[in-house]
Amino acid sequence: MARLTNKVAIITGGASGIGAGTVRRFVEAGAQVVIADIQDELGQALAAELGAAVIYQRTDVSSEADVSAMVDLAVSHFGRLDILFNNAGFGGVSGEIQDTEIAEAYANTVGVMFTGVVLGMKHAARVMKPQGSGSIISTASVAGLQGGLGPHVYSGIKAGVIGLTRSVALELAAFNVRANAICPGGIATPIFAPMLEAVIGDNQSVVEIMRVRMAQAQPIKRSGEAEDIANMALFLASDESTFVTGQHHVVDGGMTSTRMRLAAALEIEVTQP
Ligand code: NAD
Numbered sequence: 273m274a275r276l277t278n279k280v281a282i283i284t285g286g287a288s289g290i291g292a293g294t295v296r297r298f299v300e301a302g303a304q305v306v307i308a309d310i311q312d313e314l315g316q317a318l319a320a321e322l323g324a325a326v327i328y329q330r331t332d333v334s335s336e337a338d339v340s341a342m343v344d345l346a347v348s349h350f351g352r353l354d355i356l357f358n359n360a361g362f363g364g365v366s367g368e369i370q371d372t373e374i375a376e377a378y379a380n381t382v383g384v385m386f387t388g389v390v391l392g393m394k395h396a397a398r399v400m401k402p403q404g405s406g407s408i409i410s411t412a413s414v415a416g417l418q419g420g421l422g423p424h425v426y427s428g429i430k431a432g433v434i435g436l437t438r439s440v441a442l443e444l445a446a447f448n449v450r451a452n453a454i455c456p457g458g459i460a461t462p463i464f465a466p467m468l469e470a471v472i473g474d475n476q477s478v479v480e481i482m483r484v485r486m487a488q489a490q491p492i493k494r495s496g497e498a499e500d501i502a503n504m505a506l507f508l509a510s511d512e513s514t515f516v517t518g519q520h521h522v523v524d525g526g527m528t529s530t531r532m533r534l535a536a537a538l539e540i541e542v543t544q545p
Contacts, residue, residue: 274302275510280350282306282342284333284392285360287315289461290411293498294357294505299325301506304350308333308342309360333360333388334380343395352403355509356396358389358410358433363466366423378425385429386436393440397449406449409508410437411501414457414524430455434520441518450517452508457524458486459496492525 281298285291286307292314298305299322308331309315315328327349331342346353364381365372372378389410400406415422416430434453441451460483486495504523507513522528 274300275506275512276301276303276355279303279354279509280305280346280352281355281357281509282308282346282353282392282396283357283359284308284331284342284388285411286357287311287318287328289463290456290459290498290501291357291359292318294359294502295322295326297499297502297506298355298509301510303355303509306342306346306349332384333358333391334383336391339388339391340395343399347399353396353399354406356392356406356408357505357509358392358408360388361385361411362463363423364426364429366426369424372425381425382429385426386432389433389436393436393451397440397444400449401444401447404448406444406447407509407513408437408440408444408449408451409505410451410453412437412453412455412520414455414522414528416520417455417522417528437520438518445517450508450513452513452517453520454501454504454508455520455522455524455528456501457496457522457527458482458489459498459501460486461498490525490527491530494525496523496525 276298281303283291283295283305286295287309295305295307295318304325307315307319307328310332312330319326319328329342329345331338333339343353365377393408396408410433412433413422413430415427416434437451437453444451460479462478464482465478483495487493500523504521
């Protein structure tokens, strides 16, 4: 039996990068998957490529109505919900702290990457608790563990996701529902597009540029790949990890074990958009 046979997963941010890599990995492992994203064209194309095991649903994770509908769709279309991967994100509001505008950009940053995770946990719990099983995985970051690895608000949110995971895991443990976070290091994905100075082309070219730039960002001399995170998510989603909950799992090629810094390796100013 494949590692996720008979399991149903939702992957937010599943149209691109780490999420898309995880959609592919989960389907290979036998899961049925709902891709929840706001990039309709990419999400629909990936679902069409992977066939009947995958459906796409437009979902803004900062909207409770959308997140509730996303969970309901998994249950109505595939019959159950075993795995929620709260993964949607972006760089968010950036710049020096004294210039932080507490308006739309800030609200959207917190709304997607923190409120979105709370909403995912809330609506997954209403299905998983009565079911008596489930695995909720949320993407945090090495930026939630150390300074200098991301914009200020992003770093605070990612630390918050780790704390939220720990707290919610305690409540859900009695129901055999687990909650874990993953802290990726530097992973070559389109998330870095806004940080590159010039307009450099499509998402693939961003990935290729970041792959080269991040090869020196950690002791293991290659960039992280979406598959590296997908493999950790697969372990946390599978029954191989049924005694693992409330933890953050670092997948960073050793970055946080050293004084090396992603920003230095990238030669970019991480606080600038
Ligand atoms: P990505 O840009 O390739 O994918 C992120 C996806 O999230 C996109 O498809 C985007 O459309 C989606 N998204 C954004 N806002 C959304 C919303 N409101 N509702 C639903 N979907 C939304 O980037 P990625 O690198 O794959 O990022 C995935 C996660 O990994 C993010 O949470 C990010 O913070 C985290 N992360 C990435 C890295 C890295 O080096 N790439 C490192 C640490 C953490």
